[in-house]
Amino acid sequence: MMTKSEADLRQIFLDQVDLIPAGERISRCIQCGTCTGSCPVSYAMDISPRQLLAMFRAGEMEQIMKSRTIWICASCYACTTRCPSGIKITDIIYALKRTAIEKNMESVAPQVQRLARLFTENLMSYGRLHEGTLIRKYYMKTNMLKFIDLIPLARKMWKTKRLQPFPKRIKEQKSLARIIRKAQEIEMRHTKETLEYAPDFVGYRGLGELKLEQRKGE
Amino acid sequence: MTVKYAYYPGCSLEKNQRGYDASVREVFAALDQELIEIDDWNCCGATVYMSVKETVALAVSARNLALAEKMGLDIMAPCSSCFTVLSKTNRIMGSIPEMHKDVNEALAEGGLSYSGKTNVRHPLDILMNDVGLDAILQKVKRNLNGLKIAPYYGCQIVRPDKTFDDQENPMLMDRLFRKCGGEMVYYPMKVRCCGGMLMTTFEDTGLKLNRELLSCAQENGADVIVTTCPLCHFNLEAYQDKINSTFNTEFNIPILYFTQLLGIALGVPAKKLGFDALFIPVGQKVSSLTEVQYA
Numbered sequence: 264m265m266t267k268s269e270a271d272l273r274q275i276f277l278d279q280v281d282l283i284p285a286g287e288r289i290s291r292c293i294q295c296g297t298c299t300g301s302c303p304v305s306y307a308m309d310i311s312p313r314q315l316l317a318m319f320r321a322g323e324m325e326q327i328m329k330s331r332t333i334w335i336c337a338s339c340y341a342c343t344t345r346c347p348s349g350i351k352i353t354d355i356i357y358a359l360k361r362t363a364i365e366k367n368m369e370s371v372a373p374q375v376q377r378l379a380r381l382f383t384e385n386l387m388s389y390g391r392l393h394e395g396t397l398i399r400k401y402y403m404k405t406n407m408l409k410f411i412d413l414i415p416l417a418r419k420m421w422k423t424k425r426l427q428p429f430p431k432r433i434k435e436q437k438s439l440a441r442i443i444r445k446a447q448e449i450e451m452r453h454t455k456e457t458l459e460y461a462p463d464f465v466g467y468r469g470l471g472e473l474k475l476e477q478r479k480g481e
Numbered sequence: 482m483t484v485k486y487a488y489y490p491g492c493s494l495e496k497n498q499r500g501y502d503a504s505v506r507e508v509f510a511a512l513d514q515e516l517i518e519i520d521d522w523n524c525c526g527a528t529v530y531m532s533v534k535e536t537v538a539l540a541v542s543a544r545n546l547a548l549a550e551k552m553g554l555d556i557m558a559p560c561s562s563c564f565t566v567l568s569k570t571n572r573i574m575g576s577i578p579e580m581h582k583d584v585n586e587a588l589a590e591g592g593l594s595y596s597g598k599t600n601v602r603h604p605l606d607i608l609m610n611d612v613g614l615d616a617i618l619q620k621v622k623r624n625l626n627g628l629k630i631a632p633y634y635g636c637q638i639v640r641p642d643k644t645f646d647d648q649e650n651p652m653l654m655d656r657l658f659r660k661c662g663g664e665m666v667y668y669p670m671k672v673r674c675c676g677g678m679l680m681t682t683f684e685d686t687g688l689k690l691n692r693e694l695l696s697c698a699q700e701n702g703a704d705v706i707v708t709t710c711p712l713c714h715f716n717l718e719a720y721q722d723k724i725n726s727t728f729n730t731e732f733n734i735p736i737l738y739f740t741q742l743l744g745i746a747l748g749v750p751a752k753k754l755g756f757d758a759l760f761i762p763v764g765q766k767v768s769s770l771t772e773v774q775y776a
Contacts, residue, residue: 282535282573282580284572284577304679304686307683307685307686335679335683335686337528337676337678337679338528339636339637339640339677340637340640341636341672341674343640344641344648351641353641354641357532357535361532361533361534361535364533372682379529379530380533382527382529383530383533386523386524386530386541390523391492392493392527394492394497398681419719420497423757423759423760424496424757425496426497427496433521433522434521435521438590438591439523442540442541442544442588442590442593443540443587444590445540445586446534446536446539446540446583446587447534450535450537453536
């Protein structure tokens with residue numbers, strides 16, 4: 264029997280997996296470890312990609328979400344390309360990141376979430392990324408000393424005319440912001456619908472079932 | 482024959498990587514390919530947005546696809562991250578009808594819609610597959626004269642899906658520059674990840690990954706590393722000092738965009754290729770090719 268929060272997490276995650284093309288292939292894992300062997304950062308992970316898939320099958324969602332693994336993945340897709348079962352491991356890790364952010368879970372690497380949030384704010388206000396604003400805000404909130412560390416780099420960029428001092432807005436920034444808000448609304452709509460189906464099982468059950476159930480309900 | 486492409490520079494090419502932008506424009510002009518910059522394009526969301534909200538990430542990126550669709554042209558995206566994100570958006574919208582509907586519902590708020598017709602292309606793909614190696618070689622004016630080149634493709638232009646080159650051992654840059662007179666060194670790390678944003682979020686790991694890329698090039702005698710991606714370029718170049726001080730190494734390897742090197746071969750005046758934006762001087766061997774000295 265899973266705890267309530269485990270079951271919730273699993274449901275949110277399964278919903279996300281449903282939205283990945285070929286996401287259901289997660290059930291085909293043969294535990295060969297090709298993913299872990301191909302990953303350039305697996306040495307720095309606490310749970311290897313292979314272990315992560317095994318833990319999902321065993322229903323250890325909370326532990327997965329607490330891991331360093333999901334945040335350190337740089338999404339280079341080496342594992343996805345090589346997986347003999349065609350599992351979309353990188354996209355699955357994205358789904359885990361989204362689940363963690365959605366549930367506002369405490370993370371061993373809060374800086375990644377911080378960066379992701381600042382990035383989205385940046386896009387919302389300007390429509391294009393202004394690296395200067397992003398990096399300044401990021402280090403102000405995570406590590407002031409590092410910010411000072413970056414001054415020589417900023418000077419080099421200034422000298423080579425690579426630093427854009429002020430952010431520029433795109434002309435249609437307001438219309439982009441409307442698109443973003445609408446998309447957020449749509450995403451929320453989905454989340455609400457699906458939470459009613461919190462499952463209580465492990466293994467691979469529940470994969471792809473969501474869409475079926477929803478259709479039945481419609 | 483002139484072919485037109487909808488040019489999507491992406492945020493980093495606007496200013497930070499202006500050398501890539503300048504050299505892409507010059508190379509395409511030299512080869513009679515017309516680039517029309519997409520008016521009022523927005524950030525593609527990069528790999529970061531995907532971690533937050535999927536529908537939003539797709540809508541943000543699809544706005545650009547919709548703008549290009551109106552122009553009726555293929556998108557040309559030089560940044561590997563933009564290239565992957567835009568392609569991925571196409572793929573997801575194409576294979577999941579619900580997602581297509583949701584994204585279009587969001588786009589409608591901005592008076593746009595996207596039917597899925599825009600092809601996303603990388604300049605390396607366009608140069609080698611549309612323009613063609615023969616046509617390029619006809620316009621080559623300078624021999625690269627045995628310059629030792631480590632071709633670094635990075636991860637995002639060949640993965641996740643098979644795009645225009647082999648996923649484990651891409652060869653387009655190798656073929657291009659060998660024919661231009663360069664010597665391609667053995668570079669088995671050509672598709673190994675540079676860590677991307679890890680340099681900001683997990684600096685230790687980012688530095689280590691890039692040290693490995695640099696030492697592999699150095700051990701194999703490369704004069705330059707040639708790359709296709711702004712993030713790889715920034716990590717390898719701007720952090721070379723820091724890698725040296727962290728690991729007690731003495732790397733001093735110039736990092737060039739493939740379009741900068743191709744621009745030299747095509748006889749484009751060096752000052753137009755954005756070499757003045759490099760942190761690490763290109764060195765004697767490249768300078769001698771261009772007959773212009775770069776300090």
